[in-house]
Amino acid sequence: MVFGWGKKKQEEKFIEKTTRGKEVQLSDVHKIVAELDQLRKSQTILDIRYLRNSTEPLIDDLIKIGYVLEKDNLKVDDIDKILSIIVVRGKKQVIDVIKKDVQHLPEISSIDDAKKLNSSLSKILKKLGDVLGRQTRVIHIFAKKYANQLKGNLEVMNTNHSEIRKVLKNYDSSKSNSFEITDLLNQIKNLKETQLEKNQKFGNANQSTQSLDEKIISIQNSIEEIKSSDDYKKYIDLKNTLDVFSAQKSKIKNKIDTQFTKISRPLSRYQYGSSLDKEQKNLLTNLVKNPFDVILPQNKDSIIVILENVRKGISSGSISVKDIDKSLFYITETEESLDGFVNQISEYLEKYEKMKNNLNSLNSDELVLLEQEMAKNILLKEDSQIKSETFQSEMDEIDSKIPHLVSEIEEKLGQFSNTKYIVLVP
Numbered sequence: 001m002v003f004g005w006g007k008k009k010q011e012e013k014f015i016e017k018t019t020r021g022k023e024v025q026l027s028d029v030h031k032i033v034a035e036l037d038q039l040r041k042s043q044t045i046l047d048i049r050y051l052r053n054s055t056e057p058l059i060d061d062l063i064k065i066g067y068v069l070e071k072d073n074l075k076v077d078d079i080d081k082i083l084s085i086i087v088v089r090g091k092k093q094v095i096d097v098i099k100k101d102v103q104h105l106p107e108i109s110s111i112d113d114a115k116k117l118n119s120s121l122s123k124i125l126k127k128l129g130d131v132l133g134r135q136t137r138v139i140h141i142f143a144k145k146y147a148n149q150l151k152g153n154l155e156v157m158n159t160n161h162s163e164i165r166k167v168l169k170n171y172d173s174s175k176s177n178s179f180e181i182t183d184l185l186n187q188i189k190n191l192k193e194t195q196l197e198k199n200q201k202f203g204n205a206n207q208s209t210q211s212l213d214e215k216i217i218s219i220q221n222s223i224e225e226i227k228s229s230d231d232y233k234k235y236i237d238l239k240n241t242l243d244v245f246s247a248q249k250s251k252i253k254n255k256i257d258t259q260f261t262k263i264s265r266p267l268s269r270y271q272y273g274s275s276l277d278k279e280q281k282n283l284l285t286n287l288v289k290n291p292f293d294v295i296l297p298q299n300k301d302s303i304i305v306i307l308e309n310v311r312k313g314i315s316s317g318s319i320s321v322k323d324i325d326k327s328l329f330y331i332t333e334t335e336e337s338l339d340g341f342v343n344q345i346s347e348y349l350e351k352y353e354k355m356k357n358n359l360n361s362l363n364s365d366e367l368v369l370l371e372q373e374m375a376k377n378i379l380l381k382e383d384s385q386i387k388s389e390t391f392q393s394e395m396d397e398i399d400s401k402i403p404h405l406v407s408e409i410e411e412k413l414g415q416f417s418n419t420k421y422i423v424l425v426p
């Protein structure tokens with residue numbers, strides 16, 4: 001027979017749960033959890049103290065068994081000498097473990113004491129279990145009366161130890177539940193604080209939007225007042241006239257571009273093959289790209305010099321062209337057209353500048369500032385509206401989160417207290 005102890009089946013205790021929900025305010029949950037925490041703690045200490053007090057006499061019995069067993073020679077003189085040595089050695093091992101490891105259990109006044117008790121009892125049972133397991137034949141054959149007593153004591157001690165571990169496990173579980181409920185309460189608190197902050201910002205954004213609306217309407221009225229004036233009507237009429245007149249530039253430009261396109265090839269070759277000063281080089285470049293911009297009275301002589309140099313280059317062969325006669329003809333044609341081009345451009349620019357100056361004199365600086373202010377305030381209003389929508393969305397998200405957290409609190413509070421709670425949120 002192997003030395004050991006059986007597990008005594010315990011009766012499970014059931015606490016009847018209430019079927020109807022108990023309504024409590026969210027603000028009271030923390031107090032409820034704290035009270036239940038204290039109740040669980042007190043009950044745990046009481047339960048383990050009871051188990052400790054039930055186990056301590058068995059410790060006394062084990063110590064007494066050790067004293068008695070130490071004095072008992074187990075009649076080893078009547079058995080074989082080799083077997084006698086084995087019995088004495090086994091007996092000594094059991095007695096040494098009882099003397100060294102079987103200690104009185106600590107008093108219980110706190111959860112820490114309970115955990116120390118659990119640890120102490122676990123060590124005692126392991127040490128005794130190990131030594132009695134090794135010396136099981138010696139004890140059961142040569143110390144049978146001690147074996148039965150040891151087995152009975154250890155069975156009860158093991159049962160008590162299992163119950164102690166169960167009670168501590170339940171306490172740790174309830175404590176964990178308590179921490180989780182507290183964490184959920186803190187999450188709701190933080191969400192509510194964030195919601196208040198977002199609500200304040202939402203209100204500020206709406207006020208800003210309303211204020212900007214009023215400002216935009218005021219600016220719009222001022223703009224309409226200016227636009228209804230006679231000067232503004234004159235400004236619009238002149239602006240329309242200027243827009244129509246501006247179309248003449250395209251006609252003149254197209255005519256000039258067409259003429260200079262005829263000599264663009266020799267002009268380009270002259271541009272890359274000649275050494276000109278910076279001013280002449282810029283003039284030549286613009287003649288090739290956009291002659292309208294440089295055909296001005298002050299540039300006329302320089303342009304003629306360039307055209308004559310191109311003519312000489314074509315005649316001398318330094319500027320290669322497909323048809324020399326035709327190229328020379330186009331050079332002459334361009335030179336003869338130059339006065340007309342200069343006059344057309346000068347006349348256009350003079351009229352354009354005059355009309356533009358008249359337009360600027362009619363243009364209202366106040367209107368320009370008001371329109372700039374209008375554009376700025378419209379952008380500010382759009383930004384304020386986006387902020388308002390964002391804050392509203394964030395508050396809606398918080399509103400959707402809080403009920404889920406409250407449901408978790410109700411569930412965990414029910415597990416923690418064995419009572420169904422309905423948590424009311426103001």
